[in-house]
Amino acid sequence: MSTLTSETSESKPSPSPQASLGAGPSLDIRPSGIAAAWMLARREWTRFFRQKNRVVSAVVQPLLFWLMFGAGMRGSFSWTTSGQEGFFEYFLPGTIGLIVLFTAIFATISVIEDRREGFMQGVLVSPVGRWPVLVGKVVGGGGIAWAQAVLFLGLVLLFGMASPGINTVYALVLLAVMSITLCSVGMIVAWPMTSTQGFHAVMMLFLMPMWLLSGAFFPIPAISNATSIGQSILHWIMRCNPLSYSMVELRRLLYPEVTLADNVWGPSSMITWTVSLLFMVGSLVLAGWLMRGSRRADLV
Template identity: 65%
Template sequence: MSTITTSDPTPGSTTASAGFAAAWMLARREWTRFFRQRNRVTAAIVQPLLFWLLFGTGLRGSFTGAGDQSFIEFFLPGTVGLILLFTAIFATISVIEDRREGFMQSVLVSPVGRWPVLAGKVLGGSAIAWVQALFFLLLVYVFGAATVGWTIVPLMLLLAIVAAGMCSLGMIVAWPMDSTQGFHAIMMLGLMPMWLLSGSFFPIPAWSDSSFGQMILGGIMRINPLSYAMVEMRRLIYPEVDFSAAGFAPSSMVCWSVTLLATIVISILAWRLVRGSRSVDVLV
């Protein structure tokens, strides 16, 4: 008589599947929390739209960009970047709230480990940011401020990469903190200058015909990895415009490479912080 033997799944595969399930649960929790806060949904859509319309209309006559772009056209990619930035701030601040409520401690003591916490927060926050940016661009296309073309596909991929990098950066700031006020102060002090110095609100000055101060400013803006994402975003939204004559316009390969490398490095730093920091487990 032959016997049939069954082998139990290996502990490693079981833990991995449980980790993915936990990460997906945390990501869904971010979505549920976001849509239950109706004022947050309204602010996420209306505030960047108001910024774009107010600044774009007020500075329309004082700015002319590449291809005779008005400021409302130039500022459009910057507004999309602002949506990603604000979403990163509000998505990762929930880490501090979860720790105060005791939810984070229950997740950290589970057998799945710590990586699902990072993956769930980044996945949930970046997905929310991606959908917000997509909805905003749909409004822009409906009003005729930009045209829809084949570049919408790589543009959506670029937005997903930038959103993941922003949320990972937010996790680096939020993880060791126990104060929401301090978190907001550091995020606004760090992320807002990062956004402003990315060529989103004003062009990156060229090396030629620049004063000493403009050369320093231009150097800082060229070091900022978000500047390369902004250049490529602007190129994908307006593919008919030649931005090479506007000064700083690296190739698409350079922009994609810098954006991907920066996102990977930031994600690794966030993972090392989440995995190695034990003192935050008992913060209340």
């Protein structure tokens, strides 16, 4: 019996160096999650710059809104104690927020297209897991949104619509937080969707009203000035909108010398930064949980 075992063991071919190299678990070479996330983020950048219409529309369209609405509604309301700042200055942070929102929408809608073309299924069955998909999409789309917002902000500073300073650095950080947040919200909306038409419907129903009710287009009235139930309801709806806090802080950073009027609601900087960061973390966690729990969307 021992002779048979010895002969059997001798008859087995010795493993090749290549097989031995991949046998040990410590030497098992697989794509890391960071590399996969970076690949997806770089893919978003490459796709964006190859589509020239996206580059132009994401900046030109909000710029046209700012110029047209600013010219048409100049002097329509006063939102500072001095009364010297008009709608051009007020709508400027809202325009930057609109640039970030549009870019986040265009970046996350590609999830539906990638699933339809089979690319997303190939990524999901890879051994890297699901978090690189979320990180890659958020970092890629958020980086594009941040770069476009910074470009527009640079033009604003160049033409003297705002004064540069240390607050500009804080504004860049806040824009990064807003970019990550809105891209995460876009992932939450886009991941369960099976068609781009449904995504656009939800975008018009949810994302655009979230921007409009963030104080980007008109000031949030103070609760003390509410003269009707409708104004009180509007105040609390806008106050419960997490994006409102980012808009208030961005406006404060661009115009630090401006003091809000008594009839305009404006929380402190500590509250605005806290809510903005919590909104970013909550959106990322919810997007990650949705991607882990949704199996139906993987098979579409």
